[in-house]
Amino acid sequence: MSAPSSPTVAPGAGASPAGRPVPVAEIDASLRWPVLLLFVSAVLWLVLGTILALIASIKLHGPGFLNGSAWLTYGRINPAAMNALLYGFASQAGLGVALWLLCRLGRVGVCCQAPLIIAGVFWNLGVAAGILGILAGDSTGFQWLEMPRYASPILFAAYSLIGLCAIVTFHARRERPLYVSQWYLLAALFWFPWIYSAANYLLVFRPARGVMQAVVNAWFTNNLLGLWLAPIGLGAIFYFIPKLTDRPLHSRPLAAFGFWTLAFFTNWTGLTQLSGGPLPAWLPAASQAANGLMIVPILCAGMNWLLTLQSGGAQNQEHLTLRLVRLGATCYLAWGLMSIFTGLRAVSEVTHFSYVTVAQNYLALLGFLALTFFGCFYYIVPRLTQVAWPSEKLARWHVTCSTVAIAVIVIALTIAGLWQGAKLNKSTADFIALTRATLPWGGLFTLGLLLFLAAQLLFLRNLFLLLRVYGEPCRQTAIGFFTGAEALEAGRQP
């Protein structure tokens, strides 16, 4: 595995430091415990979320499976799985990545460690309370906001503390000029509290009347992926592609154009999923227009990455992080194009209410975000701990199995969804027969999830081996400390 090397600032950042840049080793040391806490718990939530998703997927083709208790019914397991993946895994890993990138790019240590650790613990408690609440039947019923009213404020408070620390750290940066990644990270850090609090307020705490709830919910789900998780993933891609190919980003103006078009269009695209729904027709129409324009930021980003990669030499092509980030970037582009395509009125008429929407979410969540964040884990964790990954073989298997699993999941669900949608929405074929006909694809989906789970267990093993190596000196010191103290006390007493 790659040993920690002396990193350089990502290309594109000028050099007019206001104050002495903090040495890289000090930055990493300041981030060690908060970011490790976020990463390790993110991986644990990923494993738990995959197990829950696996149970839910088995129920799709075996409805009698584990149906003795209300806690395990499909309608509760499935949202619990999505919440574990969204808030437990992706948001938490994203927060860790964002903190690390902001510190490294600003050449400054994180402002405060203890509040970050406390907030990280509370974020995990909030997610746990929310998921138990969903399983107990306290779900709010709103997609991706199912967490009951006693859990969401904990998440919001924990986020506020982390976000505040990140902003203060950003403000105190020593490297004043901003790099592309920082735009995306700063935007995500501002957008998340807004969409999360507004949606919770308008749906759970002071509910809007009637169909407005569906509008708010669609706006929120779209923005949770598009304005919170995706910008963090993009920030990481824009950081690692130039850094690991050792070339400056192809074009900064192009990146700026892509950023602002993305920022403006994404948040308008949410209501395409309500096409034909019981609301004024101009709402989905406005979203469909914005959805078409999303081609601009997606092409901008794709071109920028491709040209940067092509300008680079072949020296780092086999770097595991670069491989993962490239895969993540490919999935981002695929997800973006798929969203544009399924947002078109003629296509959405067929794909609406089918597995295609599920495939799209998995492509974003596991393809784009998880692969990108795995790349970040492989790069960041050895730098935080000063320990190289114990097993390169485990790492390579993890990446290969994850990639194959995600491909299987997305392809199975897309094919099943296209067929199902065509039968469901364009004909009067018998409903039960057409649902049963998708079952083999549901089985493939289960196999994909099983493989993905196996891959994550490999990663978990590698991570714990690394942490054990890292913890060894601490254990020795602790033993030394206690035995030393005993010796001291023994010396004091005559």
Place this chain on the structure above:
Amino acid sequence: MNSGALLCLGIFATLASSFWGLLLLPQLQIGRQDPVKLEATDALYPANRPGQARQGAEVYRALGCVECHSQQVRPKGLGSDFERGWGERRTVAQDYLYDQPVLLGSLRLGPDLANIGARQTNATWHLLHLYQPKSTSPGSMMPPYPFLFEKRKLRRGEARSPDALALNDASSAEEIVPRPEAEALSAYLLSLHSDVPLFEAPVPVTRTNAAGATATNAPATTTNSPPPPK
């Protein structure tokens, strides 16, 4: 793009645009709708659900039925909701005024339920279907909900409860009795029908809709007799 303040301003402005455009503007348009008086009956539509049906809505939410069932009928010509007989007219904002939460749904692994109360008017059918979906819909992939029912042992000579399910394969030694949650859920499902003609969504007059056009969300015709034999 090196100024943090300008960046923050832009970040704020972009999300504010859709916050105003997609949330506050429609809130002005449809957020303050009130029940309307129906021409035919002079009753207000929609009416609040009766108490048991409202409890059933809570069961529907808590069990996550929305994961597989939508509650919306798209307009004629978009999809085949009409052709499937899922509604005689499209659903409009007026239909959802008293729903809390509004569960339009985004996936149809089961049929649309916007008008299930008009399609299946028999409470016993719903209870049987919840207990063992395959008994009323052969081949159905819906999971059974045995935890909504109580299995009681019958003592020798003891008569069945009047509300016990009439199962074909039931032994004489025990009976299946719906719990209050199942009764409430069934009442809620019976209350689901968005088939009242409205100004913005008239019902085509080709079919006789006199029976369906009740002005309340109360079950149209609730019977407790067993479903007709197939």
